[in-house]
Amino acid sequence: MSTEVQPPAGFEARLDVPTVLAKQTLSAVRDGDILVVTMDSEPANEIGLQSLADLEALLEYTAMHPPRAMVFASARPNAFSAGADLRELHRELERHLGTGGDMAHAQREVRVFLDRIHGVMNALDQAPFTTIAAISGVCMGGGFELALACDLRVADKSARFAFPELRLGLVPGWGGTARLARETSPALLRDLLLTGRTLGAPRAYEVGLIQSPVARGEATRVAIAMARQTARFSPDAVAATKRLTKPLQVAELEAEKDAFVALFAKPTVREALARFANSTDIRPYL
């Protein structure tokens, strides 16, 4: 993470925008009713235990000081987020099993993590203000799920979306299957899951996954402009719009967690995590 919090694109000229949150993996600046959150952890904003705690802290802040619109951006040049921190997951699993723990207990630990991350995703999904993801570079797995929990997605031409979980013998576990089907279609969901393919921004726009395709480097600026526009509207009308258009798919989300935890116990998942963690392959996603 950068040692100094920098204002995100669109705020450069403003020297009076206060930083309201500075955590290890993210920071947030506030300009009146607009909150801009910038994720910044190397190499590609992977989400692990620290990021989860920081996201929880962010939601504690927004619960106490709700903005009218919130933008999620990234300080990493090539990524919105590459998703779950698989190296941490591999390390924790091997440490657990190496010190006499059994897989059933590991599954319970995974369930605890999933419950916490679902708490974050659901709170974002149902927040009574507008949430916008500003996406450039890779947006995969858990990072994609974070973007899907937002109301709107702005992506530049470098953005690529994917659910690579099946390469590990898993399914998305942070609400991605339920939310992608809600936001677009089950057919697109199956295409992404069953082929593991990546999707570029133009195609993502065609299928309604993103709402605004922009030139490279412009995602955060456009997302902030979008946030300023939506912040002009009545908060009650915004909240009502979200209630009417974003039902929380409780049963589907629980089913996804169950499927993830069940698959996690398979020996092939442990092997795949080890391969990923030790990989020097230049093309792990291809």
Next chain:
Amino acid sequence: MPAPATLVNRLLDLAAQHYGRPRETLTPDADLFKSLGIDSFQALDLLSRLEEAFSCEIPDYELQGVTTFAGLAEIIARRA
């Protein structure tokens, strides 16, 4: 079926320009990842740039086993 020479040349021009490599060092049969020296994220960025430049969609599964510029051009020719 090999891709037309014009397409291969356009691909080599694009790769040289975006990744700052001397054009003359890139040849159709060169390993594209080694000659460009790019990592996995840059490879995905290359995919986006190719889709944009050639106005086509290139699903990743089409690229299995593709290692050379000529091979990549062949896939693009079938998609564009």
